[in-house]
Structure formats: structure tokens, C-alpha cells
Amino acid sequence: MELTAEDRRTVTFAAWVFALIAVLFGFVALWLSGRALTRADDARAAAELGGSATRVSLTEFTISPAMLHPGTDGKLVVVNEGKVEHDLAVKGTEIRTPKLAPGERAALDVGSLDDGTFEAYCTVPGHEGAGMRATVMVGSGSGTSSVPRKLSQAANDAADRRMQEPIDEFVAQLTKGPNTKGAGNRPLPPKILPDGTKEFELTAEVIDWEVSPGQVVRAWAYNRQVPGPLIQVDPGDRVRVVLHNKLPESTSIHFHGLLTPNSQDGVPGITQDPVKPGRTFVYEFVARGPAVGMYHSHHHADHQVPDGLLGAFLVGRQPRPPGVTVTREIPMVLNDAGVIGLTLNGKSFPATAPIIARRDEWVEIHYFNEGLQIHPMHLHGLPQLVVAKDGFALPQPYLTDTLNVAPGERYSVLVQATEPGVWAFHCHILTHAERPDGRMFGMVTAFIVEE
Numbered sequence: 134m135e136l137t138a139e140d141r142r143t144v145t146f147a148a149w150v151f152a153l154i155a156v157l158f159g160f161v162a163l164w165l166s167g168r169a170l171t172r173a174d175d176a177r178a179a180a181e182l183g184g185s186a187t188r189v190s191l192t193e194f195t196i197s198p199a200m201l202h203p204g205t206d207g208k209l210v211v212v213n214e215g216k217v218e219h220d221l222a223v224k225g226t227e228i229r230t231p232k233l234a235p236g237e238r239a240a241l242d243v244g245s246l247d248d249g250t251f252e253a254y255c256t257v258p259g260h261e262g263a264g265m266r267a268t269v270m271v272g273s274g275s276g277t278s279s280v281p282r283k284l285s286q287a288a289n290d291a292a293d294r295r296m297q298e299p300i301d302e303f304v305a306q307l308t309k310g311p312n313t314k315g316a317g318n319r320p321l322p323p324k325i326l327p328d329g330t331k332e333f334e335l336t337a338e339v340i341d342w343e344v345s346p347g348q349v350v351r352a353w354a355y356n357r358q359v360p361g362p363l364i365q366v367d368p369g370d371r372v373r374v375v376l377h378n379k380l381p382e383s384t385s386i387h388f389h390g391l392l393t394p395n396s397q398d399g400v401p402g403i404t405q406d407p408v409k410p411g412r413t414f415v416y417e418f419v420a421r422g423p424a425v426g427m428y429h430s431h432h433h434a435d436h437q438v439p440d441g442l443l444g445a446f447l448v449g450r451q452p453r454p455p456g457v458t459v460t461r462e463i464p465m466v467l468n469d470a471g472v473i474g475l476t477l478n479g480k481s482f483p484a485t486a487p488i489i490a491r492r493d494e495w496v497e498i499h500y501f502n503e504g505l506q507i508h509p510m511h512l513h514g515l516p517q518l519v520v521a522k523d524g525f526a527l528p529q530p531y532l533t534d535t536l537n538v539a540p541g542e543r544y545s546v547l548v549q550a551t552e553p554g555v556w557a558f559h560c561h562i563l564t565h566a567e568r569p570d571g572r573m574f575g576m577v578t579a580f581i582v583e584e
């Protein structure tokens with residue numbers, strides 16, 4: 134086959150493009166291997182200079198990172214990656230590296246510092262003013278290790294007392310009542326219409342909501358509560374949900390986990406128009422079940438739902454194993470985002486409500502994950518018998534002590550209050566349950582078994 138001049142130009146051009154791509158790949162490979170070497174170097178230096186030391190880079194005129202967390206050995210590896218001499222010193226102490234020439238490195242032992250934050254800087258005149266400042270964080274709050282390097286007994290006792298405070302506040306609820314204003318999941322009685330339809334009115338508006346004692350946020354709520362009111366109907370009931378939008382933006386309600394006609398699915402742009410501020414929209418369907426559903430916004434849902442537009446919707450009840458009599462059904466709505474944050478039923482510990490049961494009583498807990506993260510819900514002392522997933526009864530219920538609940542999922546578990554005592558009940562992603570200073574918050578409550 135003969136190539137025309139046009140063909141040849143195309144072939145030449147294609148060859149050039151290939152060559153260029155090959156060269157680019159070559160550069161990327163070189164750059165990557167260079168980086169890998171630098172890292173290997175750093176790891177070796179860190180090992181030589183002391184275990185898990187954290188690397189600090191000095192350049193003109195920054196110290197990077199700006200927050201320095203010493204390794205578990207109390208050391209920082211300081212590297213001068215600039216073009217002139219630098220050093221690193223901790224203000225108000227004798228702790229400093231020698232003057233480092235470009236390319237030199239040294240270990241800085243800050244292990245003698247007490248817990249807390251300290252200013253670090255380069256002592257070369259003018260360099261601190263030009264920006265070579267950083268903070269050294271020792272002990273609690275350190276990203277490297279929450280185990281303080283050095284703590285006096287008094288400081289340890291003070292930390293223990295600090296950690297006891299929210300627990301005392303939680304326990305005081307048993308005698309003094311809730312320590313925050315407002316509670317969600319309050320059962321919403323229906324208005325029975327002449328044809329037997331159960332009508333529920335939901336008003337969406339922005340309200341003040343006390344998440345934990347003194348922490349008031351601007352929540353997006355149904356009927357002035359987070360979670361919204363608990364809706365319970367029976368299979369076969371005709372249901373009417375009247376939504377009044379008093380929010381500053383459009384909204385809708387999606388009945389998650391309930392089987393509704395498509396037109397009632399509540400997805401603006403797909404099954405309906407957005408419900409504009411000031412407008413009312415009516416949803417109608419026949420409840421099918423049993424079902425463990427949720428109702429929540431499906432418009433700007435990324436913020437409207439975690440900000441509070443969420444609630445539990447139960448149809449009928451899950452089948453129970455033979456011989457088990459459940460005395461109470463407890464909705465447990467999990468959230469982790471928006472203004473409400475890490476919460477159980479719209480409250481963060483110590484404002485969460487304890488579950489109190491008499492010995493040998495069976496309670497049913499329905500988890501609803503309305504958040505953006507997974508939550509392994511761990512109950513101490515009392516096994517959880519998982520009987521339904523997303524409202525579908527399991528052919529073979531199973532026992533567990535930690536149940537992973539993903540966003541959108543619902544699990545129904547039965548718990549028998551066999552062992553008296555106060556049993557911790559919390560999400561086992563520990564940063565969802567404890568602050569960096571050790572105080573419990575967020576997704577923590579207690580299951581209390583009384584004699």
C-alpha cells in the first residue's frame with residue numbers, strides 16, 4: 134500500500150505524539166522514584182535518629198508542617214531543605230538543633246516538655262519574622278499518639294476528673310431529668326379522616342436545637358424536634374402526610390424503605406416538583422409492611438438530612454421469636470454530620486437518653502443510619518439478637534455484640550436485659566464517642582438493667 138503525503142504527515146505526527154508521551158512517562162517515573170528514594174531516606178534517617186520521629190522541613194521561610202507532633206520517642210527529625218543555614222528551637226527552653234547547613238538534618242529531642250503546646254522557630258535573625266514559626270504539640274491531642282509522653286500524677290488526676298464530668302452529667306439525668314431542652318422521636322398521633330385515612334402533619338422549619346448541654350445549633354427540623362416525630366401505622370392503613378415547608382429553601386419528603394407508588398417517592402426533578410418555601414405538599418399511599426422506614430428530605434439532602442430533616446416511620450411490627458415478649462420499641466437514629474453532628478436521636482452525650490429496662494425484660498431497638506458514615510454500634514454485656522435488616526425479617530436471626538450500620542441501613546435487634554448494671558452502649562469508631570482529651574461525647578449512651 135502506497136502512503137500519500139497526507140498519510141505520511143499523519144504518521145509522523147503520531148510518532149511525535151508517542152515519543153512525547155514516552156518522555157513524559159519517563160519523567161513521571163523518575164519523579165516518582167525520586168520521591169520514593171526521599172521517603173526511604175527519611176525513614177532511614179528517622180530510624181537512625183530515633184524510632185517514629187516526625188519529619189520537619191525548614192525552608193525560606195517556612196517550617197513545615199506548621200503543627201509538629203513528636204513521635205512516641207519524643208523526637209522530631211529536622212531537615213534543612215532550604216538554601217541557607219537554619220535551625221529549630223523551642224521558645225523559652227534550651228531545646229534547639231545545631232545550625233544546619235542546607236541538606237543537613239538533626240534530631241530534636243522534645244521529650245522533656247510537659248503536655249501542651251509550645252512555640253518553635255528558627256533562631257537565625259530575621260527568619261522567625263519572615264515566617265519560620267511552628268507549634269509543637271506534646272501529649273493529648275497529638276496526632277501521633279494520644280498517650281502523653283510525660284504526665285505528672287496531678288496532671289493525670291486532673292485529666293481523670295475532666296473525663297468524669299460528662300459522665301456525672303449523664304448520670305444526673307436519672308434523677309433530675311434530661312439535661313437539654315427538646316426531645317425527638319415523639320410519637321405523632323394521626324388525625325383520622327372520615328374514610329379512615331391516617332393523616333400526619335409535618336412542618337419543616339429551622340429551629341434552635343440543643344444537641345448537648347449548652348450547645349445550641351440551628352437545626353432543620355420536622356415539628357420542632359430532631360429526629361422528627363415517630364410515625365407508626367399498621368399494614369394496609371391509608372396514609373396521608375401533609376408537608377408544610379417553612380424552610381428558606383425547597384424541600385421534599387422521601388419515604389425511605391417504604392413501598393409507595395412512584396409518584397409519592399419524593400424525589401424532586403424525578404417524581405415531583407420541589408416543594409417551595411411557604412408551600413404545602415401532600416403525600417398519599419397505602420402502608421405496606423411490616424416495614425422499618427425513615428422519612429427524610431430528598432432535596433439538598435446532603436445538608437437538609439444531617440441538619441435534622443429525618444425521622445422514623447414504622448409499619449406494623451417485626452415477627453418475634455417464639456416466647457419473646459417485647460415490652461418496648463426504641464428508635465435509635467444515628468447521625469454524624471451537619472449541624473447536629475455525631476449523635477444518637479439528635480443528642481450528643483451526655484445529653485443522650487439512657488435505655489432503662491427491668492431485669493429479663495426484652496426491648497427492641499431499631500437503628501436508622503441517617504448520617505454519612507458507618508457506625509459499629511456496640512452494646513456491652515448484653516448480646517443483640519438481629520431480627521431484621523431494612524425491615525425485612527431475617528430467616529435466621531443472629532447474635533452479635535457489635536452491629537455495623539451503614540448510611541441508609543436499618544437494623545432491628547432484640548436485647549434481653551439479663552445482667553443488672555449500667556452497660557455502656559456506643560459507636561465503636563472511638564473518635565465518634567470520645568474527644569481527643571478523653572471526655573466522652575457523641576454516639577454514647579447506656580443500657581441500664583435494674584434489678
Ligand SMILES: [Cu+2]
Nearest residue numbers: 508560562565
Ligand atoms: Cu460512629
